[in-house]
Amino acid sequence: MQQDKQPEYGPVVFRDRTAGYAFLTRSTATSDRTIEWDDGNTYPVIDVEISSESHPFYTGKARTVDSEGRVARFERRYGEEG
Template sequence: MKEGIHPNYREVCFVDLSNGFKFVTRSCANTKEMIEMEDGRKLPLFKLDTSSESHPFYTGTQKSVDTMGGRVEKFRNRFARSVK
């Protein structure tokens, strides 16, 4: 492998700000803050707005927008009387 072209991967703690869920993985994300873990390790901290623990798609709380037919059918029903 070539020297000097690979990023510096290290363990980073990612925190979901919406529910406080934490997970540690290897990353090269730039961080400015540190966090002390329960086991005493100090790791770089990366704050997330949402993760798989809080995103509606993964939690099963996603709502279907189009439940009463397609968009074309809704358009035709809405404007059927004005087209004569």
């Protein structure tokens, strides 16, 4: 593996703008903006639109699809052909 072709892998803070939640992880993503973390160090920060804190699937606010109602509506509209 060629060392000069690999991106730098280091600590980065991802901040969810909608939930006001931030977490520190390691990534190859980079940013010019920085943030001071709880440990006193400064890390690059990347703002994201959605994370597990605000995604409907993880927060329990997901909309369920009534597939049985859709089938009944289809059969009512077009009738059962046999």
